[in-house]
Amino acid sequence: MSLNWKFNLRLKMFATKATTAAMATLLLASQTPGFAGSASAAQAEQLTAATTGENEQLDATSNDVPEGAKISSRQASENILKLFPLLKKATISSARFDSPNSYPPPDYKAWEIGFQITQGNHTSGFSGTVHAGTGEVLSVHLPSDILDKHVSESDVKLTKAQAEEKAVTLLYQAIPGLKDNEYAPLGDLYSSIEQESLFGRTEYRYGYQLKHDGLLSDAETVYINVDESGLVTGYSRGTIEAKYPSSKPAASEEKARQQFEEQFDVELAYIAKDRLSSKQGQQYYLAYTPKNISIIPIEANTLERINTLTGKAVDEDSLQQDTKLKGDVTPFVPANGTRLNVQQAANRVATNFDIPKGYKLEHNQLGKGYYSSPNNQVWSLSWSDRSANMSYM
Structure with missing residues (x-):
């Protein structure tokens, strides 16, 4: 077999692999919501093949900075790894640029960096988000695949106060330039809670409210989880892009x-x-x-x-509470102790509320009450109009 023939064969095999990878990426983009659209829609970093000898590795990040961002997906992933170096053991599988998945949608864009961990035949995926304008890490929660192994190798047992020192250290690392007087613990609103997992791992949770121009802001909150071994297991940061009004009040x-x-x-x-x-x-x-x-x-x-x-x-x-009702209103009379049947329950609703014209009782279910009344039995009823353009229950 001649040298030229071998070279042509290897060239054809590489071209086939490259074409297959491109077609797979195109197919993924056409079938996955958020991966394709107009310039204002979500933008996803395309996986690019980097040939290194016989092995081909995929890099999901790049140095490209899309319109509306100030950092690249690679910088976003590096910012996450600085706070959570354990994630260096994971593989970065995707990078997505869009508004974070929350409702209502925030007024800023973020990078969502996807990670994968493979152990044997098991692969788990998770993600972290980074503010695309400031570069601040907004949320990361380590998966159990990493935590269980790390805890099993650690003999450290921190108290609640010792664990909070770890939380505060990460707070300063995550928010550059943060000063001692620019945040306050949420205290009773979000006190540090001890949570033991099924297998005995204890985790503490802490909440902090940040200040803007010296004033505490409801929009600027941070929640941090630390386990008893001192490992920060979760971080979430709330913020806004909108400008704050002046901190100087007109009224004294x-x-x-x-x-x-x-x-x-x-x-x-x-x-x-x-x-x-x-x-x-x-x-x-x-x-x-x-x-x-x-x-x-x-x-x-x-x-x-x-x-x-x-x-x-x-x-x-x-x-105003306890306002006197106007008109002839029949006071509520409770049942005589026997359980209402479905028709009696429906009549109670119809007596006190106007059922829209054309709506029929279509569903009923008797079950236990919700968290506010777990010892009661409750009828759940629903009415709908199937002749309407859109059935509304």
Whole structure:
């Protein structure tokens, strides 16, 4: 066999492999949501073949910086590996540039870097996200494949306080330029919780709220998980791209305090000791509690009560509790102790609510109550109009 014939054969084999890889990539792009579309849609880094002798390796990242980003997918993956060096044992399998998968969609773009770990015949996949504008790591959670092996090789048993030192260290590493006075623990809102897995691995969770221009921001939060061996197992960072309003209020603190004091009101109420359950034997205590209007925040420039969901001024009259009903309203009369059948339950609904015209009762199910009433039996009913353009239940 001549040398030229061998060279031509190897050249044809390589061309066939390259063509097959290109066709597979094209097929994947045409069948996977988010991998194809217009220039404004999600952009995915194409796997490129790098020939190294007889072995061919795939690199899912590149130095390309797409429109709308300030860092490349390779820089994003490097930022993740700096915080979580254990992931160097994993294979980077994909890189996707788009808005993070959350609702409502955030006002920034991010890199989603996919990882794979193969042990024997088992392969598991997971991903981490990086802000495409700032380069900050937004979320990473180590898979059990890595954690179980790492914990089994460690004899370290940290206390909750010692584990938090690891969390704070990572906090400074993840957010460049963070100063001591620019964050605060969430405390009782998200206290460090001890969680033991089925096989005894203890994990602690910590939450922190960051400051902007010296003020705490609900949008800037960080949650960090640390296990008893001192390994940071999870990190998630909430942030926004939108500009903050000025931190200098038009109204003074004294005027805001005066308005709170003038409008503050309380009322007596029975409060359950366990508010997430209505179990039998639930204990209640009598307490004074603020009325709704007393705990609604005041806009710092206008001193108006604001709806934190809409940002608009609140109609205070609509918030008053125990308002006397107008008109002839029949008071509620509970059943006599026997369980309602499905028709009786449906009649209860129809008596108190207007069933839309054309809607028929189509589904019913009797089951246990949800977390708020686990000891009760509850009818779940649904009505729908199948003649409508879109059946709405």
